[in-house]
Amino acid sequence: MRPVITLLTDFGTKDGYVGIMKGIISGISPDANIIDLCHEIGHQDIFEGAYILYSSYKFFPRGTIHVVVVDPGVGTKRKIICAKTQNYLFLAPDDGILSLVLNDEKPDFIIEVTNKKYFLPEACPELVSGVSNTFHGRDILAPVAAYLSKGVNPLNLGKKLTKIKEIELPAPTFFEKEADARTNKFVHATPAKRGVVKGEVIYIDAFGNLITNLKQDIFPPPLFPPPKRGRIKVAGEDVIVTAGKRKIRGISPSYADVPVGKPLAIFGSSGYLEISVNRGSAHDMLGLRRGNSVIVNYKI
Amino acid sequence: MRPVITLLTDFGTKDGYVGIMKGIISGISPDANIIDLCHEIGHQDIFEGAYILYSSYKFFPRGTIHVVVVDPGVGTKRKIICAKTQNYLFLAPDDGILSLVLNDEKPDFIIEVTNKKYFLPEACPELVSGVSNTFHGRDILAPVAAYLSKGVNPLNLGKKLTKIKEIELPAPTFFEKEADARTNKFVHATPAKRGVVKGEVIYIDAFGNLITNLKQDIFPPPLFPPPKRGRIKVAGEDVIVTAGKRKIRGISPSYADVPVGKPLAIFGSSGYLEISVNRGSAHDMLGLRRGNSVIVNYKI
Amino acid sequence: MRPVITLLTDFGTKDGYVGIMKGIISGISPDANIIDLCHEIGHQDIFEGAYILYSSYKFFPRGTIHVVVVDPGVGTKRKIICAKTQNYLFLAPDDGILSLVLNDEKPDFIIEVTNKKYFLPEACPELVSGVSNTFHGRDILAPVAAYLSKGVNPLNLGKKLTKIKEIELPAPTFFEKEADARTNKFVHATPAKRGVVKGEVIYIDAFGNLITNLKQDIFPPPLFPPPKRGRIKVAGEDVIVTAGKRKIRGISPSYADVPVGKPLAIFGSSGYLEISVNRGSAHDMLGLRRGNSVIVNYKI
Numbered sequence: 001m002r003p004v005i006t007l008l009t010d011f012g013t014k015d016g017y018v019g020i021m022k023g024i025i026s027g028i029s030p031d032a033n034i035i036d037l038c039h040e041i042g043h044q045d046i047f048e049g050a051y052i053l054y055s056s057y058k059f060f061p062r063g064t065i066h067v068v069v070v071d072p073g074v075g076t077k078r079k080i081i082c083a084k085t086q087n088y089l090f091l092a093p094d095d096g097i098l099s100l101v102l103n104d105e106k107p108d109f110i111i112e113v114t115n116k117k118y119f120l121p122e123a124c125p126e127l128v129s130g131v132s133n134t135f136h137g138r139d140i141l142a143p144v145a146a147y148l149s150k151g152v153n154p155l156n157l158g159k160k161l162t163k164i165k166e167i168e169l170p171a172p173t174f175f176e177k178e179a180d181a182r183t184n185k186f187v188h189a190t191p192a193k194r195g196v197v198k199g200e201v202i203y204i205d206a207f208g209n210l211i212t213n214l215k216q217d218i219f220p221p222p223l224f225p226p227p228k229r230g231r232i233k234v235a236g237e238d239v240i241v242t243a244g245k246r247k248i249r250g251i252s253p254s255y256a257d258v259p260v261g262k263p264l265a266i267f268g269s270s271g272y273l274e275i276s277v278n279r280g281s282a283h284d285m286l287g288l289r290r291g292n293s294v295i296v297n298y299k300i
Numbered sequence: 301m302r303p304v305i306t307l308l309t310d311f312g313t314k315d316g317y318v319g320i321m322k323g324i325i326s327g328i329s330p331d332a333n334i335i336d337l338c339h340e341i342g343h344q345d346i347f348e349g350a351y352i353l354y355s356s357y358k359f360f361p362r363g364t365i366h367v368v369v370v371d372p373g374v375g376t377k378r379k380i381i382c383a384k385t386q387n388y389l390f391l392a393p394d395d396g397i398l399s400l401v402l403n404d405e406k407p408d409f410i411i412e413v414t415n416k417k418y419f420l421p422e423a424c425p426e427l428v429s430g431v432s433n434t435f436h437g438r439d440i441l442a443p444v445a446a447y448l449s450k451g452v453n454p455l456n457l458g459k460k461l462t463k464i465k466e467i468e469l470p471a472p473t474f475f476e477k478e479a480d481a482r483t484n485k486f487v488h489a490t491p492a493k494r495g496v497v498k499g500e501v502i503y504i505d506a507f508g509n510l511i512t513n514l515k516q517d518i519f520p521p522p523l524f525p526p527p528k529r530g531r532i533k534v535a536g537e538d539v540i541v542t543a544g545k546r547k548i549r550g551i552s553p554s555y556a557d558v559p560v561g562k563p564l565a566i567f568g569s570s571g572y573l574e575i576s577v578n579r580g581s582a583h584d585m586l587g588l589r590r591g592n593s594v595i596v597n598y599k600i
Numbered sequence: 601m602r603p604v605i606t607l608l609t610d611f612g613t614k615d616g617y618v619g620i621m622k623g624i625i626s627g628i629s630p631d632a633n634i635i636d637l638c639h640e641i642g643h644q645d646i647f648e649g650a651y652i653l654y655s656s657y658k659f660f661p662r663g664t665i666h667v668v669v670v671d672p673g674v675g676t677k678r679k680i681i682c683a684k685t686q687n688y689l690f691l692a693p694d695d696g697i698l699s700l701v702l703n704d705e706k707p708d709f710i711i712e713v714t715n716k717k718y719f720l721p722e723a724c725p726e727l728v729s730g731v732s733n734t735f736h737g738r739d740i741l742a743p744v745a746a747y748l749s750k751g752v753n754p755l756n757l758g759k760k761l762t763k764i765k766e767i768e769l770p771a772p773t774f775f776e777k778e779a780d781a782r783t784n785k786f787v788h789a790t791p792a793k794r795g796v797v798k799g800e801v802i803y804i805d806a807f808g809n810l811i812t813n814l815k816q817d818i819f820p821p822p823l824f825p826p827p828k829r830g831r832i833k834v835a836g837e838d839v840i841v842t843a844g845k846r847k848i849r850g851i852s853p854s855y856a857d858v859p860v861g862k863p864l865a866i867f868g869s870s871g872y873l874e875i876s877v878n879r880g881s882a883h884d885m886l887g888l889r890r891g892n893s894v895i896v897n898y899k900i
Binding site: 001002004008013033035037038040052053055056058059060061064205207253255256268269274279281 | 311314315316318324326330331372373434438439
Binding site: 358553 | 611612613614615616617618619620622623624626627630631643644672673674675676727732733734735738739
């Protein structure tokens with residue numbers, strides 16, 4: 001089985017930076033199967049990188065080495081870390097970008113990567129005169145990932161760490177009345193059986209789908225588990241989803257549940273509630289941005 | 301020989317969606333050689349996807365599995381189909397996107413893909429709890445393509461279909477006089493020996509080349525077969541190509557046949573007449589869009 | 601060891617052109633490890649292509665075949681060339697795009713590629729009826745690269761050439777006074793021990809870093825070799841870097857040497873002086889373009 005290495009960066013594709021990382025990896029580990037996860041994370045947007053990794057990592061084969069380079073602190077004393085979980089290895093700067101995945105799949109251990117034997121220039125002495133202060137993707141993460149893919153034990157990379165930098169997905173909040181959700185009054189710790197939840201847009205994809213932090217399994221029955229087919233209703237009534245100035249009736253089973261050009265709410269492929277437009281862009285239509293609130297009223 | 305799988309989608313590269321499909325494929329079929337054909341098809345633009353596939357598919361090795369995910373009907377009852385031709389396998393939603401290639405290379409058979417054994421979650425039980433209604437690229441097309449690349453017989457995927465959805469390239473029309481072409485009067489079924497043909501722009505590439513539906517072999521001699529070198533002329537005279545408000549004299553053998561910055565007509569690499577600008581963009585200069593007409597007058 | 605082929609083009613990723621080249625290569629050389637170096641070179645911008653290749657090529661394993669298709673003269677009599685250096689093979693149109701790398705790593709020999717046995721249609725007779733005049737990437741460079749990766753001797757491709765087209769990086773100029781640098785008076789051939797050097801922006805990357813032609817090793821001590829840590833100073837004083845209307849004090853060891861949002865000068869990962877902004881874009885902040893001058897005053 002060829003070892004899989006994924007690359008997730010904010011490098012864009014205009015420069016040779018991603019290609020250079022692949023060159024370093026291929027020199028050390030010629031059989032590695034290098035897969036681009038995404039290179040268009042907003043420059044130094046750690047939250048976006050963390051979200052994309054979190055929503056993607058588990059669709060790769062066991063043993064995959066996920067390499068993340070969104071690194072505003074490059075050249076400073078921020079650490080580089082390697083986390084070993086049951087199924088994967090993760091390699092990234094210690095800037096919080098791994099915290100969503102490591103909440104999802106608990107790490108067996110986390111290493112501070114310091115062993116220069118696996119960095120440039122030692123890893124490829126003819127290439128550069130030293131580790132640069134601006135491109136650790138090339139000088140550290142690529143060669144370390146390549147050696148991991150050849151079977152180097154992550155315990156050889158440095159010492160164990162007990163604490164890493166963390167960021168969190170914003171948590172949804174629960175209310176009994178929609179008016180309370182608007183004013184953030186009388187927050188409940190857990191979903192009322194039939195009530196109101198307030199979340200926010202956490203990611204906007206290339207189709208203009210507005211992905212919220214409202215995961216399907218936070219809802220009480222009959223919203224979760226969902227019905228096999230048809231709209232998700234409560235006591236036969238549509239729930240009401242408020243996104244910006246728009247009120248959307250019901251949670252749809254597919255985009256085509258509403259006419260072309262109309263907005264809908266749907267549980268998307270990553271399990272979160274999304275606001276979409278059938279054959280259109282919810283981002284363009286509703287003008288919502290990351291952080292804007294979305295309220296689901298399931299107390300009909 | 302490593303099996304080749306190509307991916308053609310409208311996903312863009314901003315999200316992790318393409319990477320996720322490659323993760324699924326690599327988990328099932330680690331030796332697959334996955335090649336990006338293109339991911340920047342206009343969102344849900346079936347014609348554009350059909351054209352890119354049609355102009356590209358035959359440059360891949362025999363046995364290549366071409367996977368297409370431009371899927372406005374995802375989550376509805378639209379079928380997913382697998383077509384077997386002499387040289388290739390094609391896997392796509394039944395939305396017409398395969399119809400140009402299947403007119404070009406007749407299928408041995410077409411299957412409606414229904415065998416859930418090759419879908420998520422059965423194909424990778426630990427990954428998801430069910431097939432989503434928004435991402436069949438991940439849940440159906442990727443795992444099915446991976447299994448095909450491992451030798452699964454396409455006949456195992458479901459039952460044969462006799463009819464699929466079709467779209468067509470717009471057909472050129474022939475006239476005896478250019479004035480008739482402008483008013484669409486007195487259309488001829490076939491090219492007059494020396495006459496007028498009216499086509500339209502069907503695709504605009506990243507260089508701004510305006511690719512028309514006028515394939516070289518629709519023209520009578522001496523336009524086809526073309527001369528070995530030099531401009532294509534009729535009885536020693538340049539033909540006249542009218543694109544928007546611009547009249548272009550002659551069909552050029554190369555971009556550099558005209559001065560830098562000037563427009564030209566040329567039979568491009570896919571065999572269709574293109575309107576180009578030497579070291580510039582015909583799209584920017586002439587302002588033509590898909591569907592705008594281009595008239596070739598070879599009745600000097 | 602799988603042979604590595606890199607692709608550097610100005611094709612963009614909107615069309616199927618890059619995918620088609622990979623299809624041709626994979627058909628002839630199924631084990632080739634094809635790596636995208638970059639496809640977003642400005643259309644027909646030979647200098648940009650030359651710079652990206654020059655700053656990237658040596659991070660690939662020995663034996664890598666670097667294929668470059670930035671080809672404004674496609675279809676004319678411009679040559680296609682193959683250069684063999686100690687570590688690499690380069691394949692490109694003879695438009696100057698190889699000249700920066702071939703100044704860096706002298707070629708053992710350069711071949712004019714003329715042997716049609718390795719071109720379409722001979723290389724894959726069923727595919728096309730002849731070599732097109734608009735897409736030599738598909739018809740010539742891809743199949744030739746594929747055959748080279750299978751061990752074909754580059755000497756079989758055609759006859760040796762003694763002269764190719766050249767472009768050059770603009771050379772920095774040295775002065776004793778900053779006022780002279782502004783008026784280009786009293787140019788010195790070599791760096792004065794403590795003086796002034798005038799360079800220019802040669803490339804702007806996706807982060808908005810302004811990369812100049814001022815390589816670190818052109819500076820006299822104590823600027824080069826640089827100190828192990830901390831700002832590079834001369835006699836305890838910061839040097840002054842003038843970029844547009846902005847004066848920047850000191851050459852920083854890392855982006856975070858200055859507050860977030862502030863500009864800095866830094867020797868980047870390719871060894872050239874770059875003007876950057878900590879967590880921002882120097883291009884957006886300073887408005888400099890390629891060719892704009894940057895002056896370093898190290899005569900405090």
